[in-house]
Amino acid sequence: MEIVPGIHWIEGITAHCYVVVDKELTLIDTGMPHKTKKILKYITDELQRTPSELKTILLTHCDIDHIGNALELRNLTGAKIAAHPQDAEIIAGKKVRMTPKGGMRILFKLLESFMRVKPFHVDIMINEGDNLSGFSVLHMPGHTMGSIALYDSKRKVLFIGDTLGCRDEVVQSPSKSVTMDMKQAYRSIEKLKDLDFTVMLSGHGEPLRSNASAKVTEFINQIKNIEATR
Numbered sequence: 051m052e053i054v055p056g057i058h059w060i061e062g063i064t065a066h067c068y069v070v071v072d073k074e075l076t077l078i079d080t081g082m083p084h085k086t087k088k089i090l091k092y093i094t095d096e097l098q099r100t101p102s103e104l105k106t107i108l109l110t111h112c113d114i115d116h117i118g119n120a121l122e123l124r125n126l127t128g129a130k131i132a133a134h135p136q137d138a139e140i141i142a143g144k145k146v147r148m149t150p151k152g153g154m155r156i157l158f159k160l161l162e163s164f165m166r167v168k169p170f171h172v173d174i175m176i177n178e179g180d181n182l183s184g185f186s187v188l189h190m191p192g193h194t195m196g197s198i199a200l201y202d203s204k205r206k207v208l209f210i211g212d213t214l215g216c217r218d219e220v221v222q223s224p225s226k227s228v229t230m231d232m233k234q235a236y237r238s239i240e241k242l243k244d245l246d247f248t249v250m251l252s253g254h255g256e257p258l259r260s261n262a263s264a265k266v267t268e269f270i271n272q273i274k275n276i277e278a279t280r
């Protein structure tokens with residue numbers, strides 16, 4: 051489904067997977083494993099493009115529901131995979147993803163042992179301030195330490211990964227149970243205050259389709275008010 055001109059949401063893949071159509075194709079996140087065919091079919095049937103036109107796969111962070119098809123897609127298309135170095139280490143199997151404190155730890159461990167992807171190396175390391183395939187990179191530690199947001203200044207769209215969500219056009223907090231460091235996540239979110247974007251696309255939930263930066267600023271002010279009364 052085309053959300054704004056040139057940005058498509060491939061539905062039916064968890065977590066959300068977006069294709070950005072320019073001269074080249076760019077994929078933002080890849081969903082849970084076993085969806086490679088569905089992604090390639092979208093490229094050939096819906097976009098009428100060839101898989102080899104997919105040049106870059108940008109991963110917002112290391113969680114399995116975002117990286118699940120990246121390796122297979124790279125093998126099939128020749129695309130390069132990009133991620134933040136801190137999460138690239140986890141993707142490569144050199145480090146384990148830290149689990150949030152509290153009751154979810156056991157569930158998380160259990161899930162981790164069932165759902166594994168083969169570790170793989172990341173081709174391109176991207177850091178705060180970098181530009182790749184038309185996107186500016188913002189480092190947003192919190193949900194994971196190498197979480198990033200990707201800003202398309204031409205289309206005024208922000209890809210936020212799991213750092214924020216949206217329901218009924220309202221900004222949602224990152225999920226506490228799977229966020230490594232909530233305080234850090236909130237500090238990262240504050241970085242969005244001066245960014246100008248109309249649409250925000252996250253890893254789960256619905257697209258935030260209008261006045262997105264104003265709504266995120268409102269959310270930041272709410273957090274600050276809550277913190278001030280503590």
Ligand SMILES: [Zn+2]
Nearest residue numbers: 111113193212
């Ligand atoms: Zn995640």
